Structure formats: structure tokens, C-alpha cells
Amino acid sequence: MNDGKADRLDEIIASHSRREGPLLPILHDIQAEFGHVSEEAKRRIAGALNLSRAEVHGVVSFYHDFRSEPAGKPVLKLCRAEACKSRGVEALVGAAEAVAGDRVAVETVYCLGLCTVGPNAMVGKTVHARLDSAKLTALIGEMA
Amino acid sequence: MMTVRISDDALALACGADDVAAAFEKAGAAVERVSSWGMHWLEPLVEVNGVGFGPVTPADVQAILDGGADALCIGPVAAHPFIVAQQRLTFARAGKTRPLSLDDYEATDGWKGLGRARELGPEATIEEVVASGLRGRGGAGFPTGIKWRTVAAARADQKYIVCNADEGDSATFADRMIMEGDPYQLIEGMAIAGFAVGASKGYIYVRSEYPHAIAKLEQAIHKSAHIIAPFHLEVREGAGAYVCGEETSLLNSLEGKRGEVRAKPPLPALEGLFGKPTVVNNLLSLCAVTHILADGATFYADYGLGRSRGTMPIQLAGNVKHGGLFETAFGISLGTLVNEIGGGTASGRPVKAVQVGGPLGAYIHPDQFDIPFDYEAYAAVDALIGHGGICVFDDTADLAGMARFAMEFCAVESCGKCTPCRIGSTRGKELIDRILARAPRGRDTVEALPQMHNAPRSARALEDEITLLEDLCETMKFGSLCALGGFTPYPVLSALRHWPEDFGVTRMAEAAE
Numbered sequence: 001m002n003d004g005k006a007d008r009l010d011e012i013i014a015s016h017s018r019r020e021g022p023l024l025p026i027l028h029d030i031q032a033e034f035g036h037v038s039e040e041a042k043r044r045i046a047g048a049l050n051l052s053r054a055e056v057h058g059v060v061s062f063y064h065d066f067r068s069e070p071a072g073k074p075v076l077k078l079c080r081a082e083a084c085k086s087r088g089v090e091a092l093v094g095a096a097e098a099v100a101g102d103r104v105a106v107e108t109v110y111c112l113g114l115c116t117v118g119p120n121a122m123v124g125k126t127v128h129a130r131l132d133s134a135k136l137t138a139l140i141g142e143m144a
Numbered sequence: 145m146m147t148v149r150i151s152d153d154a155l156a157l158a159c160g161a162d163d164v165a166a167a168f169e170k171a172g173a174a175v176e177r178v179s180s181w182g183m184h185w186l187e188p189l190v191e192v193n194g195v196g197f198g199p200v201t202p203a204d205v206q207a208i209l210d211g212g213a214d215a216l217c218i219g220p221v222a223a224h225p226f227i228v229a230q231q232r233l234t235f236a237r238a239g240k241t242r243p244l245s246l247d248d249y250e251a252t253d254g255w256k257g258l259g260r261a262r263e264l265g266p267e268a269t270i271e272e273v274v275a276s277g278l279r280g281r282g283g284a285g286f287p288t289g290i291k292w293r294t295v296a297a298a299r300a301d302q303k304y305i306v307c308n309a310d311e312g313d314s315a316t317f318a319d320r321m322i323m324e325g326d327p328y329q330l331i332e333g334m335a336i337a338g339f340a341v342g343a344s345k346g347y348i349y350v351r352s353e354y355p356h357a358i359a360k361l362e363q364a365i366h367k368s369a370h371i372i373a374p375f376h377l378e379v380r381e382g383a384g385a386y387v388c389g390e391e392t393s394l395l396n397s398l399e400g401k402r403g404e405v406r407a408k409p410p411l412p413a414l415e416g417l418f419g420k421p422t423v424v425n426n427l428l429s430l431c432a433v434t435h436i437l438a439d440g441a442t443f444y445a446d447y448g449l450g451r452s453r454g455t456m457p458i459q460l461a462g463n464v465k466h467g468g469l470f471e472t473a474f475g476i477s478l479g480t481l482v483n484e485i486g487g488g489t490a491s492g493r494p495v496k497a498v499q500v501g502g503p504l505g506a507y508i509h510p511d512q513f514d515i516p517f518d519y520e521a522y523a524a525v526d527a528l529i530g531h532g533g534i535c536v537f538d539d540t541a542d543l544a545g546m547a548r549f550a551m552e553f554c555a556v557e558s559c560g561k562c563t564p565c566r567i568g569s570t571r572g573k574e575l576i577d578r579i580l581a582r583a584p585r586g587r588d589t590v591e592a593l594p595q596m597h598n599a600p601r602s603a604r605a606l607e608d609e610i611t612l613l614e615d616l617c618e619t620m621k622f623g624s625l626c627a628l629g630g631f632t633p634y635p636v637l638s639a640l641r642h643w644p645e646d647f648g649v650t651r652m653a654e655a656a657e
Binding site for chain 2: 023025028059063066115118125
């Protein structure tokens, strides 16, 4: 593997060395920079934190936010929890997935905390409210 | 120059507040970004000399500056009926202050509670919280002061304050609004807790779905570090696991482990984060503490009824016309909240069901709308207040589908530690699918073997499947380690009890309960 990448991984890991229980912050940073937590990253973290590779893998696989493989396409997180359901999100799902096709991943998230103005979605750190079918498909269209 | 006030919290941004603010700036007005008043149906809400307009789009900006836009005008914001009807303590600053301004915070009695705690000393501070009758606002309702006493009495070289801001329940957003709108209040509450129990370090565990809250908190902690010193605070970001809102699972997550639930005892108060005595409090409990200390236990306890003292920031959400943050003393009826304050459904259709307390809360029928908002009154009807979220559904809602979703949600979010939750939720979903498909389970190969004397001789009837679902719910309720598996039966059973027709069955026999 590329040495620059390995150095960068070590740099990220080292930047959290003064924290108590640093694993989650490390994984967040790695995921933010590389888009996923690779096998190489898991081994380097394990070495640095004195954990087994299995322990690190266990944490990565437990949390919905972390992925072991790159997403490969832009991700839209659509809230399908109760409040958005009560405001009709389920009726939007079919059309959204049709527009997304294999160019955009429409993932489910349970609650963005905007429960009075749903249906809601999040792209990166940007939140979108009061979605109807037209707005949602337009949003997905812009991402593809 | 005219000053225009617009919220910059995540909800306002999602509704387009930045575009509106930019349009005002372009038109020559000075824009001040403040916290949200909590009247969400009006966002983006624009306040000009105390007079509100909403919801505003960039196209309305010129009309507002010209003194027009009468159709959007709601009159003086502070005099709006939705605001006037409230008893705001935790949300007293909502809409009025700039979230990160230390000047604004100080000018609105900020740090008064911390100052008084430091005068009183740790023991008297704890007694003040005990006397206020404050109960944990996360859902369990455990007396906050008693928890603090336990941690204060524990001997250890290090103690921690952990704020549970993993607000994962659908229909709740009060924590988010505080973190984004009034972060110093939380910081002050945590500093008081740290001072009271002798903890030098605090963590705020925030869910990753709240990036705006995390950013604001980090800035606020940086700006106020000198005020709360020697107490030290750090924000930790969750990673999309609902179960981490459970306190022991949250502690494991903070330690960098899988967010699996721990068996209790040991109590976190004695062996919590990294095995040290730890106060784990909900964000709203910690905010309430600042008012208890600033104005005294009696002042706070004078609000409320019975054993539910003080105020509760209630979150009116879902299919409701006037959704938002409504803080009031305990005791208000659900009907008043939904029909009068909330104005009924946003769709204009009749209210069919109301879920109180998030995905683990019961669905409440309009026939029960007279129950007062009170921990004990809800427990008496097999329901819970939880974090104070109210989700309204109109008559198009399919409650059998919602019951199925409750099981599905539990299956997705289960930490996997205990069997009733991990397996029960998946089996529950399958069972509801079979009930809805009118396809009761037949005999399988093993059951048909001649040596299986006790196996059923015929396929199950629909009634048998219903009985089995109720039985499964009992097992989950009493056999799960934490509230995720333990409370998932509440939405399922309440849906089955009140809307059996949605499941295609006639009314349940009372004996089945």
C-alpha cells in the first residue's frame, strides 16, 4: 500500500493519543478522510491501542456510521422514523429509489431531530426539511 | 440600519434560513443569528423589532423590509399564544439570545446557578437538587439528587460527569435545540454537577446525526473553559447506534467499545466510565439544575404535581399543525397539548393515535386524552413519558404497520447482548407479518415427527398467533436487559389493544392482557 496513506493513518491515530478511550474519535477521523475504515487501518489502530484486530473490527461493524468498504457513490440519508412516517415519508421512498438508481445510495436514518418539519433527509452535514416527492427527487438528481 | 433576527439552528437551516438571511443582508439589513423560538411551523421565522414573520422565503424579504408582508406577520413574537401559554425555564432564552454569545448568556442570568453552588458548597448543592424533586428527564425518571449523592459519597481518584445527549427518539429535539441554541446552559449544569460530586472531567455524548450541535458545543466549550475551570469538558460523537442512548451502552461507547449494554449492578454511579464513579444525566436534567441552583429548590418544586415536579420541555411533533417546543409544568393533559396547543393534525384530518415517549412509547388513543402529563399517570396506563416527545398520527396511519416497525426498529438497533431483544424483535416482526398476511404458521418438519408428542397437531389459528405475539411481548418486557427490548412491547401491545381492526382481528379479550 501507499506509504503516504499509512503515514496519514498513523498521524490520525497519534493525534488522539491524549484522549481517554480514543477509538471512536479515531474511527470518525479515518472515515471522514478515507471514506471507510480499511483492513490496513484496523490493523494499525489495533497495534497502536494495544487491541486485537478483532476488537477493532467488532467496533467498526457494531456502529451504523462506520463502513469497512467505500460507499462508492454519494449517500443520502432519509429519515424513516415515526415522526417522518406520520408526515408521509413512506410514500416518497419508491420514487426516490427509482431516481437514485445505482448512482446515489438512499440510506435509512432513524431521526434527524427535525420531527416537526419532516420528511427530512441529510446529505453530508446538510439537512433538508419539508420534502415532498418533487423536492426529494430533485435533491437526488443534483447528487447523481 | 434595520436588525433582523433569524435562527441558525439545524431546523431553521433545513427550512432555508441561510438563504433568507443572505437575502436580508443583500438588501442592506443587519442580520443577527439567534436561537429558535421553537415554533417550528413558522420557520424560517424572522423577527424585526420584536415582530415576527414566518415562514419566510427569500421572495418575501423586500416586502418585510418595506413594512408589508401582512400575511406572514404573526405580531410580537413574545406575545404569541404558543409562547405565552408556556412556563419556560430551560427554554427561557429560546429565540432571545445568540447561542455562542457569552455576553448574552451572562445578561440572562447565566452562571448564576454555578455561582450560587460555589457559595453553598458541594453538599448543600446536592441537597438543593434533592429538595427540588428533579427526576431524570431521559425517561427513567430516577431522582437526580439521589444519584449525585451516591457519586459524591463514592471514594475514587477520578470521577466523571457524563451528559447523555444521544437523543435518538423520534419526535424529540429538545436536546438538539439546547445544544444549538443555548449551549452554555448545559455547560453550566455540568460544571455544577462536577462541583457537587467532586468530578473534574465531563463528557457530552452527542449523536452523529447532530453535526450542527457538535460544532456549536465545541465552540462554546472552548469559549467558556475559563469560567468552568478546573472542570474540563469534552464532546464525543456517537456513531449511529440508537442503543447508545442507554446509559451503560453509552459508557461502553465512550470507552471506545461496542455499544453493548452492561448488566446492573454495578451501578454507573459506583462503577461507571472506566470503572470510576460516574454521574450519567440527561441533557435536560443538567439544564434544569442551573435553574434549581439559581432560583432555589422551592421555586422549581412549585411547578408540577404529585411526584413529577418542575417543568418538562414537551416536543410536539409528527403530523401536528403547530409543532414545536412547548415547555410547561407537569400535569397538562394530552388532549390540550394535541388539540389546543398543537391545533390538531397538519393534514387537517382527524387524530387517530399519538405516540408519547419515542419509538419505545405506547400509542395512545384519543379516548385517553384526559391523562395528565405525569410519570405515574402514564405508567398506570402502560405508557411512558420518556424524553417528552409526542408524535401525532392522522387517520391514514396504519397502526399494525407501526407495531411491525417497532419490532423492526428494535431488531435493527438491538445491541445483541440479550436474547429477548436480539431474537425476540426479529421473531416479533415475522409474527406480525404472518398475522397481516393471514398466513398462520403451519407445522414444520420437526413438529410433524411422531416422537414430538407435545407439538401442536394442527396449523396455528390467527388467534394463536395473536396470543403468541402477546406472549413474546411479555418475554421481551420482563426478560430484556435494557429499555430497548423491554419497552418495544409498549407500542406493539398498545397498537394491538386499541386498533385491533388494523391487524384484521376483532377486539382483544381482556383476559389476554
